[in-house]
Amino acid sequence: MATMVQAIRMALHVGEERHGVTDVFGEDIGPPLGGAFTQTQGIKTSWNSPLDERGIVGMAIGLALAGQRPVAEIQFCDYAFNTIDLLKLAGAMHWSSAGDWKCPMVLMTPVGAGIRGSIYHSHSFDAQATRLAGWKIVCPSNPRDAYGLMLSAIVDPNPVMYLMPKALLRVKGRPGEEVPGEPGDDKALSKMIDQPPGGDRSKWRPEWPKLEDLFIPIGKASIVRPGKHVTIVTYGRDVLMALGAAEEAAKDGTDVEVIDLRSLHPYDWDAIKTSVKKTNRVIFVNEDTEITNFGEHLLRRTVEELFYELHAPPKLVAGKHVPGIGLADSLEHASVPQKATILAAIRETAAHVP
């Protein structure tokens, strides 16, 4: 079973072979490293950019305007906060020219905590990303979705932001989460597509498996665990957290439905609505800071449209509103949702008597 980072790499390969990707670029994206997380090893069109995030986004916009198909990377989303104006412009290109120009670029960037990244390698970007009108925003939680969402992002005529939950990059898929065409055997796959450390890295060439196309539709959620009592709406790293908490809750007889949103914009409102109408209780979970948070948008819409369906106050479980995520485990754990936090929210919500 491929890991998420292998899945991304395979999608980029398919993207450049079959779907017109012309450039995969960013800091340390080209040889010899192939990305801070190995995500671009062996990609033919990959190249190293100057250390300049504004330049990276600007280059991607320019390439996209000129009919190329760029996949650009910001090495950590923590370093994209000086590019919000350019991201807004990319999202506005089609609209402000009233349909004259298109800007089909993909911007990928690792997000979130869970690797002890301290203050400036632990940021989330969902609040920022969902504020960018004109962009589509996706965030996979497993290798198969990572593969299929990347291919959908690549062929999309709009700018698409691809948020990579960094804590999940090395996690393997569960059964059913295969990349179509990957060899069954992990070791075999690794031998084919993982660049051996050390040695002359710029000489190495991957041997790609025969990969099939898979387009996970942007805008479609996935019910990763059906349940009857409480709905959790989440994405990325917190899907696994929520599933863990749901397992625990099941022991007490609480049956939690977990929705992996996968696309943050446009998002699958039907999936949320259907689930809330069934469970009547809902918790929104994400890692971003809790003031002016995307989960608050989902919660607001739920309240506006489904007020009388709710048998308990809807809840947000999110990151704390502090200037950063501290390095010490004690600090990181206190700053972003953990399994225990989610479980506590489930229990409170499930136990609520209307």
Place this chain on the structure above:
Amino acid sequence: MATMVQAIRMALHVGEERHGVTDVFGEDIGPPLGGAFTQTQGIKTSWNSPLDERGIVGMAIGLALAGQRPVAEIQFCDYAFNTIDLLKLAGAMHWSSAGDWKCPMVLMTPVGAGIRGSIYHSHSFDAQATRLAGWKIVCPSNPRDAYGLMLSAIVDPNPVMYLMPKALLRVKGRPGEEVPGEPGDDKALSKMIDQPPGGDRSKWRPEWPKLEDLFIPIGKASIVRPGKHVTIVTYGRDVLMALGAAEEAAKDGTDVEVIDLRSLHPYDWDAIKTSVKKTNRVIFVNEDTEITNFGEHLLRRTVEELFYELHAPPKLVAGKHVPGIGLADSLEHASVPQKATILAAIRETAAHVP
């Protein structure tokens, strides 16, 4: 009665005379112009910066760290989106050094629509600002608050962002909204402190009235209209919009309470709670785009803490999630809340039968 822009100018004057302000700077802030909105005319410590918003924020941080008291300006908040990383760092300076350093700077910037500013002179900044942990955020709706919040911002030991609703800058106060010490007569005030257009502007000197200190506490809301049936929580330009809508609603017998938050962070939760407990119906109004919006935070907290106080679904009235605000009046009006939009929300909320 002073206008808001005169009030700001007078506060900056008092700030540099009595409260240690060392620098008031930004693009076109110094002579001869004294600010795109005349907000810094006659200010002794004012100076023109290079056209570089990152440099402006960086300079302000550096000055603040070195014990100066800077008031920096971003000419329109629309041009602050490439500085979010620096704003985050300013907010994190005290926290990340665990109390070692302070960064007492004021950043002022005009926000919002209402002057036919088109795509890039109509942005709101409340969603961005409220995401910045470590910052205090204020937004006045009348000259007296503008004066008193500026003085509080200046003496605050933290970075404070001062959002100036540009549609209100030329609006005079209502009775009770005087700047303490301003001469009663508008013409007299204008003669004293408004730089005459044309002529040798760099030679002109203002004659300041004898102004008194006034510190509007950061974190304290103001109930600008008490009411029994529906609460509106808003700030800045929309305070006047909400009051207008409330007047209309009163004709139908709906008595609307309007809370002017004044401080967006920290915000006056007690004021909101007390009001919602009284009216049991609440609408949050602001101009920023509606996905991942600060009003959604307030709504979320209301739902989490006051669920059973609510006799109608709480509502958000906000800007539309589109890439920009179009120039034509038809477009601008369709993009941000208008009196009619707010009135419709009041009617719906008031009429709701639980």
Place this chain on the structure above:
Amino acid sequence: MTATLTPEKKNGSHKELSPELLLQMHDTMVKARVLEERLITMYKQGDGYFWIGGPGEEAFGVPLGMLVQKGHGPEYDYLHLHYRGSPTIMAMGADPVDSLRQMKNTASDPYSRGRNFCCHYSIEKWNVVPVSSPIEVQYSMAPGTALANKRALGGKGTGITIVTGGDAGTAEGDFATCLIWSSRKGHELPVLIIVTNNLYGISTPYEGQHGETKISDRGKPFGMQTLTVDGNDPEVSYQALAAAMDYVRTERKPFLLEVMVSRLYGHSSASGANFVANETDCLAKFEQKLIDRKLITRERADTIRATYNQELLDASKKVREEPQPKPESIWDHVFADTAGNGAPKGSS
């Protein structure tokens, strides 16, 4: 600062310009000027909310537009202009009436359908990328289209990228980004980096804001060809642009060109949009030169101006009657595909 041409120029671009070319240049300069004056009048008469434009830059902007390799796609030139680009767009052959439409923010405005300020052009079929308000962002995007230019026709193309912006704006990091990304050794890009220096940013004089004596010097550490020229003389501008473009087209490397220009009606309507007497009027000067050289008569020149004037006056009356955009049109073109279009809350 006086006009000098680089020693690096080639192909004998210094040869005299033909009378036909000079007259064509003059005609387009008049047209561009009349357009700007019409826009200002519309603003002053309440037929628009804001004016910003390029009067005083015709002697540079018109030659630029004439020299553009106009077309669609990376075999042709890309233009990343700022809000003073009307002379260039007119020289490329755009209809001035469309500029009036944008001024009046009508639904018929082809550049933005009433969304954007006047002189914020967008012409996909001619590679004119959307002009946006934030100063200098175009300099970060230009290397992207330039890389596409470089790849076109298997590397044999002659299309280049042209980016313009003002003097004050060069303080933004994006200007440095453009210098850096276009001059990487072994990865040089065919981009003509232009700075129009009118010695002001709104109210702020050049003096006191710049450590560099000439902005064009900023290209030197990057091994770039650089030049500063008098943009108030269309012959000098034309020659300089031709030489610089020829270099960029042939060598596939960047060139930094600083052009000294006038701001003939001040910064924008925010500063009154009145004629500034102490700035050089490139059109008046050029006209006089053509008259002195007997290439045109005063009468003929006046007739040209009067004709354009009448045309645009008539057009402005018609444009006034054209419909405004519909409120619900704010939802149009959020996405290039259907997803989310018309969906106010971002649902699929």
Place this chain on the structure above:
Amino acid sequence: MTATLTPEKKNGSHKELSPELLLQMHDTMVKARVLEERLITMYKQGDGYFWIGGPGEEAFGVPLGMLVQKGHGPEYDYLHLHYRGSPTIMAMGADPVDSLRQMKNTASDPYSRGRNFCCHYSIEKWNVVPVSSPIEVQYSMAPGTALANKRALGGKGTGITIVTGGDAGTAEGDFATCLIWSSRKGHELPVLIIVTNNLYGISTPYEGQHGETKISDRGKPFGMQTLTVDGNDPEVSYQALAAAMDYVRTERKPFLLEVMVSRLYGHSSASGANFVANETDCLAKFEQKLIDRKLITRERADTIRATYNQELLDASKKVREEPQPKPESIWDHVFADTAGNGAPKGSS
């Protein structure tokens, strides 16, 4: 690139350094190196999550720290360092044990109380502003402290601002911001702008990313004094720094100094943190020079190193036992006054 000193240097700073100074420099270089190696060991043994630091920069960083006008407030020097600043901080007299504390993210870490990565210093009493991860932001802030320096003591102060960063990072717009804001004619600022060039940004070589041959050339259009020196030779570094600082202190104008250095343990623990044999080891070289000059013996040098080694080994064991920060401490110091402190939801 070879070391050259500016023709502009003054005050005969070229005179030989005294044996005492050389030995003091050597001692601190050893201390700084041993500290970094201890930090790496701690990382490798699981006593820390991430290492990044300055081994290979001692021959530049130590002289810098020795030459700092150390103190609090704008009469003294401000330091805006990046994550390779340990040699400088050690030369200023900081306790290396505190660096171990930050490595182990203990509550006793005085620089961030367990919040930040190792070598992210913050020492308010010595004007060392908090080191943060985003590359190059310090260059945007440096002009601010430099303006305060310039004003100190009624304009008669000698305090300056010193900012450092790497070669790759100069591609960020913030580097240009620093050049622009510090060189405005009539408003020049006393800032020593330093670039430590190790010819890499993580895995990306200098080659192919830069159009400029020397980074220091980027100061030239701004009329700045510039210099590129061999930072692997502490005598050369010392002299260059002394000359540059002297210029900035006296003239109250900026100076751009590029220092060629080694990255002796690679980029960070993310790239393995192993000794890189083909980089120049400035300490080994300097030690040999001192031995050759008979200023020190091999035995004495070995003893110095062994002593520091033992001290820091012992300290690391103690630090291991120090308490971790408490979870609720995330709320401490959000605000410098009480408002909002401890208030999880931003209410007053």
